[in-house]
Amino acid sequence: MPQSIVVVDYGSQYSRLITRRLRELQVHSVIVPANATVERIVALDPAAVILSGGPNSVNDAGAPTLTPGLLDLGLPVLGVCYGMQLLAKELGGAVGGGGSGEYGKAALRNYSGELFAGVEGDFVAWMSHGDAVVRLPAGFTAVAESSSGVTAAMEDPERRLYGLQFHPEVNHTPKGMAVLERFITLAGAPRDWTPESIVEAAVANVRERVGKERVLLGISGGVDSTTLGLLLHQAIGEQLVAVFVDHGLLRLGEAEEVERALRGLGVNVTVVDASERFVSALAGVTDPEAKRKVIGREFIEVFTAEARRQQAGGAIRFLAQGTLYPDVIESAGVPGAANIKSHHNVGGLPADLQFELVEPFRELFKDEVREIAERLGLAPHLRDRHPFPGPGLAVRIIGEVTEERLDVLRRVDDVFISALREFDLYHDTWQALAVLTPLRSVGVMGDGRTYANTVALRAVSSIDGMTADWTRLPHEFLATVANRIVNAVPEVNRVVYDITSKPPATIEWE
Numbered sequence: 339m340p341q342s343i344v345v346v347d348y349g350s351q352y353s354r355l356i357t358r359r360l361r362e363l364q365v366h367s368v369i370v371p372a373n374a375t376v377e378r379i380v381a382l383d384p385a386a387v388i389l390s391g392g393p394n395s396v397n398d399a400g401a402p403t404l405t406p407g408l409l410d411l412g413l414p415v416l417g418v419c420y421g422m423q424l425l426a427k428e429l430g431g432a433v434g435g436g437g438s439g440e441y442g443k444a445a446l447r448n449y450s451g452e453l454f455a456g457v458e459g460d461f462v463a464w465m466s467h468g469d470a471v472v473r474l475p476a477g478f479t480a481v482a483e484s485s486s487g488v489t490a491a492m493e494d495p496e497r498r499l500y501g502l503q504f505h506p507e508v509n510h511t512p513k514g515m516a517v518l519e520r521f522i523t524l525a526g527a528p529r530d531w532t533p534e535s536i537v538e539a540a541v542a543n544v545r546e547r548v549g550k551e552r553v554l555l556g557i558s559g560g561v562d563s564t565t566l567g568l569l570l571h572q573a574i575g576e577q578l579v580a581v582f583v584d585h586g587l588l589r590l591g592e593a594e595e596v597e598r599a600l601r602g603l604g605v606n607v608t609v610v611d612a613s614e615r616f617v618s619a620l621a622g623v624t625d626p627e628a629k630r631k632v633i634g635r636e637f638i639e640v641f642t643a644e645a646r647r648q649q650a651g652g653a654i655r656f657l658a659q660g661t662l663y664p665d666v667i668e669s670a671g672v673p674g675a676a677n678i679k680s681h682h683n684v685g686g687l688p689a690d691l692q693f694e695l696v697e698p699f700r701e702l703f704k705d706e707v708r709e710i711a712e713r714l715g716l717a718p719h720l721r722d723r724h725p726f727p728g729p730g731l732a733v734r735i736i737g738e739v740t741e742e743r744l745d746v747l748r749r750v751d752d753v754f755i756s757a758l759r760e761f762d763l764y765h766d767t768w769q770a771l772a773v774l775t776p777l778r779s780v781g782v783m784g785d786g787r788t789y790a791n792t793v794a795l796r797a798v799s800s801i802d803g804m805t806a807d808w809t810r811l812p813h814e815f816l817a818t819v820a821n822r823i824v825n826a827v828p829e830v831n832r833v834v835y836d837i838t839s840k841p842p843a844t845i846e847w848e
């Protein structure tokens with residue numbers, strides 16, 4: 339494990355983004371909850387520490403405090419927003435709630451000092467705070483202020499302690515990355531977190547973990563499991579038993595394409611075509627959670643049967659899963675979120691078919707999986723695909739899932755997604771999808787009356803799917819797509835565009 343910059347999470351919605359940004363700058367970074375002990379932080383071999391923002395006021399009773407002993411380590415520390423205020427308070431400065439705070443973009447005045455070295459011109463910073471540092475601790479100087487006179491940055495270069503009142507990690511702070519990069523340089527953190535080194539480390543880990551044993555992998559058709567197949571193939575070759583359960587709920591041509599890509603790159607994948615079975619099991623099921631349960635159950639059954647068949651050909655000790663870093667990061671202490679939708683994975687296998695888990699992506703963000711997919715040779719249009727839910731198109735067909743309705747939705751989706759690519763808008767949106775609603779409405783085509791399906795298109799902008807806003811796709815584009823859909827798919831005579839954000843709506847309709 340390379341040296342890390344440890345991000346202590348005080349509950350800001352941007353904490354993970356700091357970790358991602360550092361990794362974009364090729365520094366390994368991990369995130370720990372606010373209550374992590376100093377021993378735990380030391381065990382991560384930190385090159386430096388960043389204290390994140392958070393929703394509390396440092397002066398509130400019960401607000402999270404600085405990890406005892408952390409500053410005694412003598413490591414470079416950068417406090418961001420709440421983190422800066424914690425530093426100030428801990429070191430004898432003062433934090434006050436004076437004024438009404440600053441929210442949104444602010445222009446910095448008189449920025450200088452080590453953190454801003456090399457940065458020139460106007461500096462727009464994203465602010466989101468009620469409190470501010472009103473008295474600097476001894477040894478610190480203010481190195482930037484906001485237009486309303488608030489201390490926007492402070493530093494004590496001797497002790498390598500820094501504070502930023504704004505968020506350098508968000509896009510709304512255009513020069514924020516330069517400041518983070520300065521901190522990395524000042525901290526002397528190694529910049530060795532590259533796709534090559536990630537692949538190398540993952541391959542070595544897998545080899546060490548599994549030795550000569552066989553590893554079972556369920557491939558869903560998504561980017562994560564496909565890339566995992568490639569990585570495992572590179573690490574252990576023929577010891578990999580790759581099983582692609584085609585549940586028949588994928589997009590047009592997707593199953594074939596994924597199979598071809600894997601085979602083309604040397605992975606010996608067994609495809610189990612279970613589409614009829616899934617569609618039969620879904621007959622008459624209209625409740626969204628019930629659909630998810632049926633699909634989860636069928637998946638386990640099909641996968642179990644195939645695993646047993648493969649076991650018959652030689653013992654399999656391990657099961658690989660594409661668990662990602664966001665699934666394993668502990669929350670900052672925010673009470674458990676409600677279960678909005680049940681996601682399925684390969685948990686729940688029968689007792690006599692238990693495996694040891696291998697999770698080579700446990701440390702990785704989705705962008706990093708995409709980067710290593712590139713290193714491993716996965717074609718661009720397969721590795722850059724939008725997220726796609728495990729239960730597939732079943733949760734995009736409102737009401738009963740039938741072969742006919744799947745067929746309609748596949749063609750609609752294909753028109754929409756192909757057009758996004760054609761107009762170079764595919765990456766202007768985080769995820770785009772089509773929904774087949776249970777509505778039918780009256781239309782006119784040629785001289786005739788039609789009474790046909792309504793489809794909804796949805797495209798959202800998001801950083802992690804937790805919250806999202808609807809993407810403002812150009813009206814001209816939407817007009818073209820609607821036109822193409824009704825022409826290409828006669829079963830559809832009306833197209834609507836979903837303009838709700840998440841929350842309150844979710845991204846998928848079911």
Ligand code: XMP
Pocket residue numbers: 678679680681682725726727728729769803804840843844845846847848
């Ligand atoms: P929602 O609809 O909850 O979706 O706003 C958030 C993100 O998760 C995806 N999603 C799933 N992914 N299995 C998955 O692997 C699932 O069961 C599942 N349900 C939703 C969804 O596409 C979006 O990206």
